[in-house]
Amino acid sequence: MKLGVIADDFTGAVDIAGFLASGGMRTLMCAKPVATEQLPETDAIVMSLKIRSIPSSDAVTESLSALAFLQEAGCDRFYYKYCSTFDSTEKGNIGPISDALRNALGLSSTLICPSLPVNGRTVYHGYLFVGDQLLSDSPMRHHPLNPMKQSKLADLLAMQSPATNGHVYYEEVRQGAIAVKNRIEALEKNGVNNIIVDVINDEDLVTIAKASQDMLLVTGGSGLAQGIAAVWAESLGKKGTAMPAFLPRKTKAVVIAGSCSAMMQKQVAYYQEKAESLSIDEQACVDDPSYPETLARWVLAHQGSTLAPMVFATRSPEDLQHNRERFKGVDLAGIIEQVFGKMTAILAREGVETFIVGGGETSGVVASTLGVDAYLIGEQIDPGVSWVQSLDRRYQLVLKSGNFGSVSFLEKAQESING
Numbered sequence: 497m498k499l500g501v502i503a504d505d506f507t508g509a510v511d512i513a514g515f516l517a518s519g520g521m522r523t524l525m526c527a528k529p530v531a532t533e534q535l536p537e538t539d540a541i542v543m544s545l546k547i548r549s550i551p552s553s554d555a556v557t558e559s560l561s562a563l564a565f566l567q568e569a570g571c572d573r574f575y576y577k578y579c580s581t582f583d584s585t586e587k588g589n590i591g592p593i594s595d596a597l598r599n600a601l602g603l604s605s606t607l608i609c610p611s612l613p614v615n616g617r618t619v620y621h622g623y624l625f626v627g628d629q630l631l632s633d634s635p636m637r638h639h640p641l642n643p644m645k646q647s648k649l650a651d652l653l654a655m656q657s658p659a660t661n662g663h664v665y666y667e668e669v670r671q672g673a674i675a676v677k678n679r680i681e682a683l684e685k686n687g688v689n690n691i692i693v694d695v696i697n698d699e700d701l702v703t704i705a706k707a708s709q710d711m712l713l714v715t716g717g718s719g720l721a722q723g724i725a726a727v728w729a730e731s732l733g734k735k736g737t738a739m740p741a742f743l744p745r746k747t748k749a750v751v752i753a754g755s756c757s758a759m760m761q762k763q764v765a766y767y768q769e770k771a772e773s774l775s776i777d778e779q780a781c782v783d784d785p786s787y788p789e790t791l792a793r794w795v796l797a798h799q800g801s802t803l804a805p806m807v808f809a810t811r812s813p814e815d816l817q818h819n820r821e822r823f824k825g826v827d828l829a830g831i832i833e834q835v836f837g838k839m840t841a842i843l844a845r846e847g848v849e850t851f852i853v854g855g856g857e858t859s860g861v862v863a864s865t866l867g868v869d870a871y872l873i874g875e876q877i878d879p880g881v882s883w884v885q886s887l888d889r890r891y892q893l894v895l896k897s898g899n900f901g902s903v904s905f906l907e908k909a910q911e912s913i914n915g
């Protein structure tokens with residue numbers, strides 16, 4: 497098997513690539529189609545797209561191009577990776593992309609498996625939980641781009657697409673892979689398009705991975721990749737040991753926090769006590785074309801300490817609400833992303849080669865600005881976040897989902913650089 501993953505954002509791509517690499521699979525992450533003869537030998541290729549929050553017709557087109565590239569690169573099994581908190585709006589994009597990939601591969605069914613138990617995302621009776629809260633009661637209800645106001649996966653999918661939904665409930669999952677496989681086959685026979693699986697712990701992931709081995713397309717968060725890597729290693733009689741492709745080195749560096757998630761707020765507060773930090777000025781983002789340059793100059797002037805300086809836009813839900821009123825009719829989120837993109841371009845020109853970024857969209861902007869085609873996967877810092885390095889070895893990045901990582905993550909990420 498050679499697994500081809502279509503990830504709907506950069507942090508999600510790093511997340512799944514890290515789990516595959518940790519399970520011993522040689523994994524490459526591509527941001528663009530790369531000439532296949534230039535690709536090193538791999539067991540998995542992860543395409544990192546930025547299609548989570550764009551119009552669904554564009555997202556579908558990009559997913560299908562990614563699928564074509566992965567097929568050309570020799571992949572023979574496919575995985576559509578979206579967020580473990582199912583980030584999407586009523587108008588898209590998880591349903592339409594799943595449907596389009598299924599149709600392109602001539603399949604009637606696929607698996608829907610957002611669970612990532614190691615980070616507290618579980619599904620029980622088709623409802624998605626974050627820790628001990630339903631998704632819709634969790635801080636995800638305040639997300640600036642994809643506020644999640646419902647927790648039942650079938651209802652979320654039904655808003656997005658006409659595809660039919662069915663379930664494999666926990667009562668079957670706990671009976672093991674054969675019971676799950678039988679249930680999947682029964683649902684397929686009944687014409688169910690989306691087979692939503694309950695998963696509450698890592699063992700369940702292996703059960704689901706075993707039961708779905710014959711499915712050409714699966715979809716989900718990165719948890720299922722843990723199961724797939726374990727089943728892959730077992731089938732080859734391997735141990736499934738992580739082999740980081742590189743170790744990060746000391747270079748000029750920056751931390752960019754563009755996420756407003758609950759965990760990112762804690763990480764920013766912790767890091768502010770440890771390193772130089774600068775909170776962005778939203779008004780300047782909107783009005784001042786030279787603001788990215790101002791931010792970049794500040795970053796360059798604060799090199800030299802053990803820990804990289806941090807520029808952050810991270811705000812509490814109350815501050816975000818205040819911003820919505822203050823900047824009514826203005827796409828502030830998009831403008832802030834552009835400011836970070838322009839700042840990144842200046843920093844790269846000035847020799848900054850280490851970028852530690854918090855936030856999926858923000859990571860997408862930084863990575864696209866750097867224009868790297870493909871990445872090697874380094875050590876996993878915390879579950880779901882690994883170091884990545886451009887194939888030409890110039891840039892090294894941490895692209896962190898806002899919600900992931902421990903409170904001291906931003907400091908911890910730099911431990912392997914600082915010894």
Ligand SMILES: Nc1ncnc2c1ncn2[C@@H]1O[C@H](COP(=O)(O)OP(=O)(O)O)[C@@H](O)[C@H]1O
Nearest residue numbers: 640754755757809829832833855856857858898
């Ligand atoms: N102070 C702010 N006011 C308004 N929007 C903001 C602010 N800070 C960040 N944002 C926007 O919030 C979004 C956060 O999304 P993202 O980077 O994907 O983080 P996450 O990983 O938490 O989803 C980005 O579009 C970012 O520009």
Ligand SMILES: O=C(O)[C@@H](O)C(=O)COP(=O)(O)O
Nearest residue numbers: 507508511579580856897898
């Ligand atoms: O599956 C996950 O939770 C992550 O891989 C992910 O996609 C997070 O997205 P952002 O929070 O937007 O970074």
